[in-house]
Amino acid sequence: MTPELPHSSPQPLRADARDNRDRLLEAARAVFSQEGLTVPTREIARRAGVGPATLYRHFPTKEELVTAAFADQLRACQDIVDRASADPDPWRGLCQVIENICELHARDRGFTEAFLSAYPRAITVVTGRDRILATIADLARRAKLTGHLRPDFEPDDLVLMLLANKGIQLPSPTAQLAASRRFAALLIQAITHCPHNTPLPPAVHLATNRPRPTG
Amino acid sequence: MTPELPHSSPQPLRADARDNRDRLLEAARAVFSQEGLTVPTREIARRAGVGPATLYRHFPTKEELVTAAFADQLRACQDIVDRASADPDPWRGLCQVIENICELHARDRGFTEAFLSAYPRAITVVTGRDRILATIADLARRAKLTGHLRPDFEPDDLVLMLLANKGIQLPSPTAQLAASRRFAALLIQAITHCPHNTPLPPAVHLATNRPRPTG
DNA sequence: GGTTAAACGGACGGGGGCGTCCGTTAGCGT
DNA sequence: ACGCTAACGGACGCCCCCGTCCGTTTAACC
Known part of the structure; x- marks a missing residue:
């Protein structure tokens, strides 16, 4: 729509513009982490010390802001998975993935929301997610x-765990972290092979990208 | 505020009023079950075939509508727990509680939200919940x-499970049910005593009524 | 220092949700 | 049948949020 595409950097931004863009991303990361994706864009603009229009000039829609803000987190998540995947003991690697991802959510509430397709059209997130899930599989x-x-x-089942972990939301950050840790331990226990563990009901195929939740 | 208190039944309602009130509750139960508590009150009024004002005359606030709509469900939940608690095998009883409550959420999305203090000031829900939790303990x-x-x-840990189960939200009702069933089985596996199960990180004390989530 | 255009931000429009007001309707008692 | 009043519902005000417009500021270049 807009003739200018400042986020693709076809030409260098002016100094103040680049500065504002950085502060917006920083504020977005901080706020989304603490409050989740429901926080209004005004709040992010306010914390970055700019007007709403400036935010929308850099990120034409809230979805693009979210995508840009979590690009780093997505890479971090990918790193977690890749490193765990390289572990000589795959079981230990899988446990680390579960623990790390649960902890990642506990520390960064917005990331899980973004990861679980709150904005299904964010291609970066979707493709990144699919790669991560394939690695874990x-x-x-x-x-x-x-x-x-x-x-x-x-x-x-891992997506199921992510969804479930997303449901754990506590007001205090420390409680949130402790709860996610304990929950991760319970999950690991749940999927541990044990001679006398009872069979599970049939699995569900979760196409995370497909749903169109409301409207 | 309003001099009339139609929900406390100090005097009999007129026939049409009573009829509308019943249809409102029925519509609320149906819609909240399927869509969750985020559905606008207008939608419920529309499905009940009444205007918004009529809804608010019977239930001065959305919270009171939710509370009234889930009074039955709360009793059903209480029944589940009481019956399980009377089982001669307490372990089997506990497993049934987990399975039934997970399934309850799968079939009725709004109930878990209401139960987990989306509206902390709904006394009926809160006291009912505390009794249920005490029985389970x-x-x-x-x-x-x-x-x-x-x-x-x-x-x-059971509250933790409920929170987690709340996070499992799928568009298709059948998938939702299947997912909750499998999740319940995993949870039971997680809390089964096993000679070589690894110790859990410290538990979290979850005061479910306390939080003031946003704003 | 002056010119130019990029960048800014306050103010605006649109949409949606909650709860209320007031003129109208219709149940109930006589 | 008739009046009284409970009950109704369309329209309204208020608030919050997303995204846009346009007059103003200011960095960049000469």
């Missing part, structure tokens, strides 16, 4: 071979 | 004695 496949991961575990 | 205590429930389980 392979990790799980190898973890089963070690005999530590129960055989009826399915990759979609 | 006692059930868990007895289940530990059987040796099937892991000793480091704490009653607050």
Whole structure:
């Protein structure tokens, strides 16, 4: 729509513009982390010390702001998964993934929301997510071979865990962190292979991108 | 504020008023179950075939409508817990509670939201919830004695599970039900006593009524 | 220092949700 | 049948949020 595309950097921004853009991203990361994605864009503009129009000039829509703000987090998540995937013990790697991702959510509330397709059209997030999930699926496949991961575990269970972890929302950051840690430990226990563990009901195929929740 | 208190029934309502009130409650239950508590009050009034003013005359605030609509569900939940608590095998009873409550949420999205203090000031919900949680705590205590429930389980873990279960939201009702069932099975696995299960990180005390989430 | 255009931000429009007002309707008692 | 009043509902005010417009500021270049 707008003839100018400042986020693609086809030409260098003016000094103040670049400065404002950086402050906006910084404020967005901070606020989204603490409050989640529901926080109004005005609040971010206010904390960045700019007017609303400036925010929308740099990020034409809230979705693009979210995507840009969580690009780093997405890379961090990818790193977590890649590093865990490189672990010689795939079961230990999978456990680390669960613990780290639960903790990531506890510290950064907005990220999980973004990751779980609050904005399905954010291609960066979606493609990144699919790569991450594919990596984890392979990790799980190898973890089963070690005999530590129960055989009826399915990759979609991990999405289930993410969704569930998203539901854990507490007012105090420390409580949030403690709760997510304990929850992660419970999840690991749940998927541990045990001679006398009862069979699970059928898994659900979760196409995370598909849904059009409301309207 | 209003001199008339139609919900306390100090005097009989007129026939049409009583009829409208019933249809409002029915519509509220149906819509809240399917869509959750975020659905606008207008929608409920529309489905009940009345104007917005009529809704607000019977239920001065959305919170009171929610409370009234879920009074039955709360009793149903209480029944589930009471029946499970009367089971001679407390471990089986606890498992049934988890399965039934997860399924309850799957079928009725609004209830879990209401139960988990989306409206902290709804006294009916809060007191009912506290009674339910107390019953479950006692059930868990007895289940530990059987040796099937892991000793480091704490009653607050159940609130954690409820919060987590709330996070599982899928567009399709059948998928929602399947997901909640599988999740419940995983949770039961997680709290099953097993000789070589790893110790859990410290529990969190969750004062469910306390938080003032946003604003 | 002056010119130019990029960048800014206050003010605006649009949409949606909650709760209320007041003129109108219709149930109930006689 | 008739009047009284409870009950109704369309229209309204208020608030919040997203995204835009236009007059003003200011960085960049000569």
